[in-house]
Structures are given as structure tokens and as C-alpha cells.
Amino acid sequence: MNYLRYTHDIEQPAPDEQATIDGIIKGMTQQSETVEKREHHAVRASHAKSSACVTGEFTIAPGLPPELAQGLFSSPGLHPVAVRFAQGPGETLGDRVSTHRGMSIKVFDVPGEKLPGHAVDTQDFVLATGTTFPSGTAAGFLRDGTVIGKSTALPEGVKSAVSSTMRNLNRVLHAFGTESALADFFGHPYSHPLADSYFSQAPIRFGDYVAKLAAVPTAEAQRALSEWRLDPHVDEDGFRHAAIDFFREHDVVFELKAQLWADAERQPIEDASVDWPVSVSPYRTVATLRLPSQDAYSTERARYFDEVMTFRPAHSLAVHRPLGSVMRARLQVYRALSDFRHRENGVSAEDTASIDRIPA
Numbered sequence: 087m088n089y090l091r092y093t094h095d096i097e098q099p100a101p102d103e104q105a106t107i108d109g110i111i112k113g114m115t116q117q118s119e120t121v122e123k124r125e126h127h128a129v130r131a132s133h134a135k136s137s138a139c140v141t142g143e144f145t146i147a148p149g150l151p152p153e154l155a156q157g158l159f160s161s162p163g164l165h166p167v168a169v170r171f172a173q174g175p176g177e178t179l180g181d182r183v184s185t186h187r188g189m190s191i192k193v194f195d196v197p198g199e200k201l202p203g204h205a206v207d208t209q210d211f212v213l214a215t216g217t218t219f220p221s222g223t224a225a226g227f228l229r230d231g232t233v234i235g236k237s238t239a240l241p242e243g244v245k246s247a248v249s250s251t252m253r254n255l256n257r258v259l260h261a262f263g264t265e266s267a268l269a270d271f272f273g274h275p276y277s278h279p280l281a282d283s284y285f286s287q288a289p290i291r292f293g294d295y296v297a298k299l300a301a302v303p304t305a306e307a308q309r310a311l312s313e314w315r316l317d318p319h320v321d322e323d324g325f326r327h328a329a330i331d332f333f334r335e336h337d338v339v340f341e342l343k344a345q346l347w348a349d350a351e352r353q354p355i356e357d358a359s360v361d362w363p364v365s366v367s368p369y370r371t372v373a374t375l376r377l378p379s380q381d382a383y384s385t386e387r388a389r390y391f392d393e394v395m396t397f398r399p400a401h402s403l404a405v406h407r408p409l410g411s412v413m414r415a416r417l418q419v420y421r422a423l424s425d426f427r428h429r430e431n432g433v434s435a436e437d438t439a440s441i442d443r444i445p446a
Contacts, residue, residue, distance in 0.1 A: 087348060087367070088348065089153050089295050089346045089347060089348050089367070090295070090296065090347045090348060090349075090350060091294055091295060092291050092292070092293070092294055092295055092296050096296070096355050096409070097355060097356070097409055097410065097414070098355075098356055099411070099414065100223075100224075100225065100411070103224060103225075103411065103414065103415075106224045106225050106228050106415070107224060107414070107415045107418050107419065109228045110224065110227060110228050110415055110419055111418065111419055111422045111423070113228065114131045114419065114423055115131075115422070115423065115426055117131060118131050118423060118426055118427065121134075121177045122430060124177075125177065125178060127431065128426065128427040128428075128430035128431050129177065129178060129392075129427065130172075130392075130423070130427065131423040131427070132174060132188070133170075133172035133173065133174060133187075133188035133190070133214075134172070134173070134177055134178055135172060135173040135177075135178050135326075136170055136171065136172045136173075136326070136383075136388065136391060136392055137171045137172060137173065137187075137279050137325045137326040137328075137329045138169075138170070138171040138279070138280075138326070138329040138330065138333060138382040138383060139168075139169075139170055139171075139382065139383060139387050139388050139390075139391035139392070140168070140169050140171075140333065140338075140377045140380060140382050141166065141167065141168050141169070141377070141380070141441060141444060142166075142167050142169065142338075142375065142376050142377035142378055143164055143165070143166065143167060143375075143376045144164070144165040144166070144167040144191075144193050144342075144373055144374075144375055145162075145163070145164050145165075145373060145374045145375075145376065146158070146159050146161065146162050146163055146164075146165070146372065146373045147159075147162060147371060147372060147373060147374070148162035149162075150162075150372060153294075153295055153346060154344060154346075154370060154372050156292050156293025156294060156295060156405065157198075157291075157292060157293040157403055157405035157406050158193065158196055158198075158209050158403060158405075158406065159293075159344075159372045159373065160293070165193045165194055165195050165196065166193075166194040166195065166441035167191060167192065167193050167194065167375060167377075167441075168191075168192045168194075168391075168395075168438070168441065168444055169189065169190065169191050169192075169375070169377060170188075170189075170190045170391050170395075170397060171187065171188070171189055171279050171280070171329060172187065172188045172190070173185065173187060173188075173325060174186040174187060174188060174214070174274070185274050186214050186215045186216055186274050187214065187215045187274065187279055187282055187284070187325075188212070188213065188214045188215075188284070189213045189214070189284040189301055190210065190211075190212050190213070190397035191210065191211040191212075191213070191301070191375070191397075192208055192209075192210050192395075192397060192401070192438065193208060193209045193210075193211075194207070194208055194439075194440060194441050195207055196208055196209045196403065198403045198404070198405070199403065199404040199405075200401075200402065200403060200404060201400055201401075201402050201403075201404055201407060201417075203400060203421075204400060204401050204402065204437070205437070206437055206438075206439035207439070208401055208437070208438070208439065209401065209402055209403055209406060210397050210398055210399065210401035210402065211286065211299060211301075211342075212286075212397055212398070212399050212416075213284035213285055213286055213287075213299065213300075213301055214284060214285065214287060215274060215282050215283070215284060215285070216285060216287065217285045217287065217298075217300075217361050217362075218285075218287055218358060218359050218360065218361050219287040219288055219358035219359060219412050220359055221358075221359065221412070222357045222358050222359030222360070222411075222412070223356065223357060223358070223359075223411040223412060224411045224412060224414065224415040225411070226359070227412065227415065275315070276315045276316040276317075276318065277311075277312075277314065277315065277316075278311040278314040278316075278325075278328055278329075278332070279325050279328070279329050280303060280308050280311065280328075280329055280332055280338055281303055281308055281309070281311035281312055281314060282303070283300055283301065283302045283303065284300065284301045284340075285298065285299065285300045285301075286298050286299040286300070287358055287412075288358040288408065288409070288410050288412045288413045289347065289355055289408075289409045289410055289413070290399075290402075290406050290407065290408050290409055290413070291404075291405055291406055291407040291408075291409060292344060292346065292405075292406065293405045293406075295346050295347060296346070296347035296355070296409060297344040297345055297346050297347065298344075298345045298362055299342060299343065299344055299345075300342070300343045300345065300369050301340040301341070301342050301343075301375060302340060302341050302343060302369075303338075303339070303340055304339050304340065304341050304374075305336065305337060305338060305339040307332075307336045308336075308338060308339070311332075314328070316328065326383065329382055329383075330381075330382045330383050333377070333379055333380055333381070333382035334379065334381075334382075335379065336379055337376060337377065337378050337379055338376075338377040339374065339375065339376050339377070340374075340375040340377075341371045341373070341374055341375070342371070342372055342373040342374070342375055343369035343370055343371050343372065344369065344370055344372050345362055345364070345367050345368065345369045345370070346367050346370075347362075347367070348366050348367040349366050349367075352366055353366060353367065355409055355410045356410050356411050357410075357411075358410055358411070358412045358413075381446075384445070384446065386445035386446070387444065387445045387446065389445075390443075390444060390445050391444075393431065393433050394433060394434070394435065394436050395436060395438055395444075396420075396424050396435050396436065396437055396438075398416075398417075398420040398421065398424070399413060399416045399417060399420065400416075400417045400420065400421065401437065
């Protein structure tokens with residue numbers, strides 16, 4: 087298969103993109119201020135409620151073909167890793183509001199040229215459920231984010247009803263062989279967080295190439311959770327408790343897969359709402375993420391992950407630069423919102439340089 091090469095001109099920023107990004111930062115900061123007043127504490131503007139905070143090993147597969155042996159993946163070997171699983175909303179809601187989920191990965195001991203402003207040897211991958219980002223572009227997210235921001239002050243019961251409506255819509259669509267990424271974004275099934283697959287949704291540079299990434303559960307015990315569903319009326323923190331219970335008894339294993347760019351029209355760089363067809367380019371395994379059985383939510387570790395630690399697309403090797411409109415916005419938005427959160431809470435942010443910094 088002929089994969090397309092990365093060049094510096096494959097991105098096509100809109101002329102007014104910086105104004106759009108400034109608008110996103112302003113809107114999401116206002117949303118965070120609303121949440122802070124209600125919760126008396128500043129939380130992440132997305133994926134605020136963590137369900138597991140864990141460490142493990144990231145093993146790059148040996149013998150990768152040249153198009154996959156790129157950047158971080160150019161040399162086989164083992165790296166320490168930290169992973170945070172979380173629910174989607176930028177506020178601490180009960181699990182009746184089941185929206186998209188996040189999986190943030192920090193790989194340690196990664197030498198090489200970094201993006202500006204990133205000074206330690208780590209590589210972050212920020213993933214979420216769903217293969218696409220429904221808004222597609224920064225301008226689309228500014229439009230959609232305005233609606234989301236206005237909903238922040240609504241009662242939790244209303245948000246639960248919206249989530250239920252979207253979840254039911256996707257059930258109907260699924261019966262007809264399709265589904266809505268937007269509906270899943272607001273109404274994800276009550277599935278187990280360790281049975282979900284997670285995706286970069288937007289592309290990154292992949293050395294000489296371009297790729298989207300996926301983390302797919304592979305351990306037999308995880309696959310056995312495919313039919314598990316939470317009863318949110320029994321446990322409002324059920325996703326966290328389910329993850330803690332699973333980690334107490336089992337190792338968790340994900341394969342990290344890369345989907346290389348092969349068709350500029352069917353796999354656009356700038357519109358993250360377009361799913362890249364696997365018929366054009368399949369996901370191929372480049373590494374294994376193994377998270378051994380552990381206490382997935384010890385008090386000190388959860389505090390460090392939630393209050394101190396930062397996960398950002400900008401924490402990256404230059405050869406894995408995030409690409410496209412949504413990713414260019416994230417490079418600035420994540421930093422601005424993190425600065426707000428840490429400043430309001432009186433906590434110093436840490437771009438964690440070593441696995442040894444993470445409490446047991």
C-alpha cells in the first residue's frame with residue numbers, strides 16, 4: 087500500500103483561526119468558572135471525573151515495517167507509562183450522565199526533539215471514545231462549545247435526560263446499521279471503561295507519515311466485559327468503582343494501533359468529524375500497553391493525577407506533532423485551561439518528567 091508522506095504544507099489553517107481559538111479559550115474558561123462556583127473547586131474543563139489513575143509499561147513492538155517504525159516507535163523497547171481514565175464532562179457529575187470517555191497516556195523516557203514549550207522526555211497521547219471528533223474543526227467546536235457552555239448551569243437531571251435521549255437515538259440508528267458520533271459524545275453506553283476502545287480522533291504526524299491512533303483492549307478478562315452495563319441508579323460513581331474492582335483482580339492490556347494516512351480526500355487532515363475508512367487504511371499494532379493489577383485510585387495518587395499532573399497534546403516529540411484544525415486549537419486550549427485550573431486551586435502544575443514522581 088502506498089501511504090502518503092508528511093509535508094509541512096498538508097495543514098491548511100483558516101485565516102481567522104487564532105480568533106476562533108481565542109473564542110474557545112474564553113468560552114471554556116467561562117464554563118470552568120461556572121463549575122468552580124458550584125463545586126467550590128476548579129476541575130478539568132473536560133474529563134474532570136477520573137475513574138482510574140494507574141501506571142504500567144509501554145512496549146514498542148519489535149520488527150515493525152519501515153512505515154510504522156517511526157518516531158517513538160522507531161526502536162523496540164519498554165517505557166514506563168502513566169494512564170488516566172476519565173468521564174467526559176468538564177464537571178463532577180453522577181454516572182447517570184454517561185457521555186464519551188477519555189484515556190490520557192504519558193510515556194516516559196522518550197528522548198528527542200520536542201515541540202516548543204515541552205522540556206522533558208515524555209510523550210502524551212490524549213484519546214477518547216469514538217473514532218471522530220463531532221465538531222470537526224476549531225470553528226465547529228466554538229459553535230458547539232457555546233451550546234455546551236450554556237448547559238453547564240443546568241440541573242444534573244436535565245443533563246441525564248439529554249444523555250439518555252442521545253443514547254436511545256444511537257440504539258435506534260444502530261438497528262439500521264449506522265450511528266451518530268454526536269449522539270455517542272453526549273450519550274455513551276453504560277459500558278465498562280476498561281472494555282472501551284479509545285482514539286486520537288484527529289491525526290498526528292507519524293515521523294515521515296501521518297496517522298490516527300487507537301488503544302484497543304486485548305486482555306481476555308477485558309473482552310469479557312463487552313456486555314457489562316452499569317446501573318447508575320445503584321451507584322452514582324459506578325464507573326470508578328468498576329475500574330477499581332477490576333484492577334484489584336486483573337492486569338489490563340491495550341494494543342496501541344496506528345492508522346496511516348493513504349488518501350487525502352477520504353482521509354482529510356483538517357476535518358476531524360470524518361471517519362478514516364479502515365478499508366482504505368487499517369489500524370495496525372505498534373505497541374502494547376500493560377497496566378498490572380494495582381490500587382487504581384489510592385488517595386495520594388488520585389490527588390496527584392487530578393490536581394497536579396498535566397496531560398496535553400503539546401507534550402510531544404516534534405515527529406508526532408498534532409495536526410489539523412482541532413489539534414492546533416488543543417495545543418493552546420489545553421495550556422490555557424490548565425493554567426486557569428491550577429491558578430484557581432493554588433496548585434503548581436507539573437509536567438511530570440519521571441515515573442518516580444507519581445505516588446504509590
